[in-house]
Amino acid sequence: MKKRISLLLVAVMLLGLAACGAAKPAETQAPAPTAAPTEAPTEAPTEAALVVDTCILKEADDKMLNTYTLLAVNPDAPFTDADGNPVSDVAVNTAGADALIHWLLTREALDMAGDYGVAEYGEHLFYVKDDAPVYTGDIAPATEETKVIRLSTTTSVNDSGLLGYLLPVFESTYGYTVEVQSAGTGKAINAAKFGNADLILVHSKSQEEAFVEEGFARTVDGFESERISFIYNYFVLCGPSADPAGVKDCASVLDAFAAIADGKYTFVSRGDASGTHTKELSLWPESLGITKEAESFANYTDWYVSANAGMGACLVMAEEMGAYILTDKATFLTFVANDGVME
Amino acid sequence: MSSALHKAIALILSADAELLNILSVTARMSLQSSLIALLLGVPIGIWLGACRFPGRGALVVVNRTLMGMPPVVCGLLFYMLFSGVGPFRHMKLLFTVKIMVMAQVVLITPIVVGNMETYVAGIAPNLRETAKGLGLGGFKTFALLCNECLYPIISAYLLAFGRSIAEVGAVSMVGGAIAWKTNVMTTAIMQYTNRGNFSLGIALGMILLALSLMVNIVISGLQRRLSR
Numbered sequence: 001m002k003k004r005i006s007l008l009l010v011a012v013m014l015l016g017l018a019a020c021g022a023a024k025p026a027e028t029q030a031p032a033p034t035a036a037p038t039e040a041p042t043e044a045p046t047e048a049a050l051v052v053d054t055c056i057l058k059e060a061d062d063k064m065l066n067t068y069t070l071l072a073v074n075p076d077a078p079f080t081d082a083d084g085n086p087v088s089d090v091a092v093n094t095a096g097a098d099a100l101i102h103w104l105l106t107r108e109a110l111d112m113a114g115d116y117g118v119a120e121y122g123e124h125l126f127y128v129k130d131d132a133p134v135y136t137g138d139i140a141p142a143t144e145e146t147k148v149i150r151l152s153t154t155t156s157v158n159d160s161g162l163l164g165y166l167l168p169v170f171e172s173t174y175g176y177t178v179e180v181q182s183a184g185t186g187k188a189i190n191a192a193k194f195g196n197a198d199l200i201l202v203h204s205k206s207q208e209e210a211f212v213e214e215g216f217a218r219t220v221d222g223f224e225s226e227r228i229s230f231i232y233n234y235f236v237l238c239g240p241s242a243d244p245a246g247v248k249d250c251a252s253v254l255d256a257f258a259a260i261a262d263g264k265y266t267f268v269s270r271g272d273a274s275g276t277h278t279k280e281l282s283l284w285p286e287s288l289g290i291t292k293e294a295e296s297f298a299n300y301t302d303w304y305v306s307a308n309a310g311m312g313a314c315l316v317m318a319e320e321m322g323a324y325i326l327t328d329k330a331t332f333l334t335f336v337a338n339d340g341v342m343e
Numbered sequence: 344m345s346s347a348l349h350k351a352i353a354l355i356l357s358a359d360a361e362l363l364n365i366l367s368v369t370a371r372m373s374l375q376s377s378l379i380a381l382l383l384g385v386p387i388g389i390w391l392g393a394c395r396f397p398g399r400g401a402l403v404v405v406n407r408t409l410m411g412m413p414p415v416v417c418g419l420l421f422y423m424l425f426s427g428v429g430p431f432r433h434m435k436l437l438f439t440v441k442i443m444v445m446a447q448v449v450l451i452t453p454i455v456v457g458n459m460e461t462y463v464a465g466i467a468p469n470l471r472e473t474a475k476g477l478g479l480g481g482f483k484t485f486a487l488l489c490n491e492c493l494y495p496i497i498s499a500y501l502l503a504f505g506r507s508i509a510e511v512g513a514v515s516m517v518g519g520a521i522a523w524k525t526n527v528m529t530t531a532i533m534q535y536t537n538r539g540n541f542s543l544g545i546a547l548g549m550i551l552l553a554l555s556l557m558v559n560i561v562i563s564g565l566q567r568r569l570s571r
Contacts (some may be wrong), residue, residue, distance in 0.1 A: 079428045087428040091435070150438070179438060181519045195427015196437060196519075269407045312539030327391055 008121075052336050054319045058237035060327065061253040063283065065277070066328050067129070067232040068157065068203045070104065071211060072097045073192050074218035075237035083158060090195040094218070095140060095178060096149035097199040101220050103170045105135040105230060113231050114167070115161050117330070121337055125160055125330035131225060132230040141174035143337075152197035154275055155310050158182035160330035184310075186273025192216060202235070235279055236332055238315075239265075239324035255285045256291045264303040266323035268314050271306030281328045351546035361522065366554075369527040372440055372514070373507040376447035380503045384452045385392070385496055388459025393488060395466045403460060409453035418516030421446045425517070438519040443527075446513040451503045458502060462495040497566040501559060510556055 058064075075092035103109055110128045117125035139144075157163055158180060166261050167178050181191060185202040189211055192200050202208060208227050210216055217226035237256055239247060245265045250256040260267055261284060270277040273292055284290045290304070297304045305323065307314050311331045318325035327335075354362055391403060423429050436442040470491065474484040511529035518525035520534060528539040528551045535544040 081426075081430070082423045089433075090427045090432065092427075127504045155537065175452075177518075179521045179524060181438070181521060194422075194429075196431065310537030313537050316539040316541070338540065 012267055025208045025300065029071060042208070052319060053239050053241050053322070054315065054325070055241050056236045056259070056329075056332065057239050057243055057247045057324075058250070058253050058256050059234050063235075063253050064235040064279075065232060066203055066235045066279070067205070068126075068154075068201060069205075070101050070199060070201050070228040071192075071207050071217045071226060072101060072199045072210060073197055073218050074216055077193075077218075079193070079195055079213065079215040087195070092195070093146055093149055093198040095146040096142070098220055099140050099142075099146070099176065100149050100151065100170065100178065100199060101228065102135045102139045105133055105228070107134055107168070108137075109137075109166060110134065110230065112166055113162065116321050117160070117333070121333045123329075123333060125333060126231045128235060129230055129232055133228065135222070137222065139174060140266070145175050145293060150181070150196065150198045151178050151201060152181050152183075152191040152199075153201040154188055154203055155164060155182045156203070156276070156328045156331050157201060160334050162330070172317075178217045180265070183312060184270065184272045184274025184277065186277075202275060202277045207275075207278060233329045235325065235326055236277065236329050237326055238318065238332060240322040246323065253283060254285070258285045259324065260324050261288055261300075261303075264300075266303050266305060267323050268305045268318040268323045268325045270311065270314055270319065271308040272310075274311075276311065276326060276328060304305050347542040347545035350542055351549040354543075354546055355550060360551075360565065361479065364422040364523055365526050365528060365531050366375065366550075368440060368525065369508065369554075370480065372443050372447070372502060372527060375440075376444045376451060377500060378505045379444065380455050381450035381500050381506075383448070383495070384503070385456025385459055385492075387452075388499075389463050389488065389492065392463025394538055397553030406456050406460070410457050412450060412453070414510050416463040417446050417450050418435075418513035421449075421513070421517045428448065437517065438521055438525055440518070440525060443518045443525060446517050447507050447510060449504050450510065450513060454497045455503050456508060457459050459492070459495065459498045465560045466491060474560045483494040494566060494570040496570070497562060499560055504558060504562075505555065508551065 021173065052130045073092050075090060075094055077090075079087045079090045081087050083143070104113075110132060113126050114124065114128040117123070130218060151163075152165065159182070163178075163180055167180070169284070170176065171178060171278055180198070181193070182188070185204045185207055188200055188202050189195075189207055191197050194212070200211075219226050220228070237247060237253060239245070245256075245259045245263050247256040247259060250259055269280055269294075277292070279325065281290060281292060288300070290300070297306065305317070305321070307317055312335060314325060315327060315335045317323070344525070346542035391399060392405070400431070410486050421442060422437070425434065425442055428438070429464060436445075462494045466495065470488055471484070479487065511530065511533060514525075514527055515530045515533060520526045526534075528547055530542045532551075535541070535547065
């Protein structure tokens, strides 16, 4: 009896192995037709290939402006719990949020943000908006109740190192501790709606406006609007240097996206409701009907890759697949500067 | 891979302050959660394995189901409960090491219980007969049982510790991977991976495994000596 059972087990295992073996070639074959024309015979995918082939193909288009906005969370916002019941006494550190927003808008901090990365990457990672409000008043130092500030932010300002560069100055001068949670803009905004953030720093105008509309934002004293936009950079459309879709010669970024879709060239989408993802969705030709819903691109899976991952991971994926990708410039420059990172 | 090894060694040698902080948070979290899970799980496991009572079978099945609870689901549950809008918001525990330990205890205790239950159920009938033959009372029988269990208890601890130090789904949800506060090895690896810095992620993974190896060597040695 025992013998029979063990024989059966072995048979099942063999079957499983055979099934895996059969499935694998099919999997690898699928992307081949799309990958072959794009990757060209430039280089075999060797492990030692550390040179980044992905490069900036389209930039500085008005459509590609990427503006970062600060929003203070309103403690009297219509918070609801997971079942939709209203919750009134949500703890929000308004004094701390005010202090951080005030400091980020001082001339000193704005200059720091504008100069960040110039020495390291030879280019501006962020620019200060010409009409950014400048704060000249006093900044309240931390007290026992206000010293922990919860900042929910998008990955790009954190991963590019901007916050790591700015915040220690603020913390050591005024005695606060800023706890940074970074995720895509969609998640960052949701964290605030769940009462887990005192302020947010995000980059998706439509999502910010919805946040304000729903009453979650608060106007900081001395400012005109809930949304305080202060720095910006550009989104850039990147892709393989061979540029099979001819994106470089397109008149505008909208034409470039149309060309990618027409030729069904592989495109890696963040797919995570981040600011970059939201921007990308607005750039496709409307006739395609691509939205954040999975069904909307079910017919395009042969070239449209919805990765649901961070910017860095998506860049690595695009590099491996020889795909086009939309990214903020700061993250891309950091990615290229660390070109050994995706071995 | 070789550059990841170099990076791992360079990281350890540089004694980077952030790395040391990550290591200490990781150690604090996984030691606490595995010890609490052990203290809770071993008595329950012995009780489930050794005693006969109505409903025992159902409890065992429930426990075995909980053993397969996805960490993300556990993390999500705690996130909802302790969120700024959740029912336990006044405890202000979200994004602290304490809540990471709590979530992990919920994840790991069923595994300890399941392991102890399996072992004890195997030896209990014989042991009960021996005890009866020797004329031992209830308490002495229990002491004998515990003595017999020393080896699997330590194994269960190592299992709990391994699960705790390697787990990422729950701790990233409830801890938020906040630098200098709740960032542990696994969440740091996730962060580096998301940034595309794979080799630094692998380097951290190597350090994590090396730590795990050391803990295992020490405790396995202890186990052999104690149960000799």
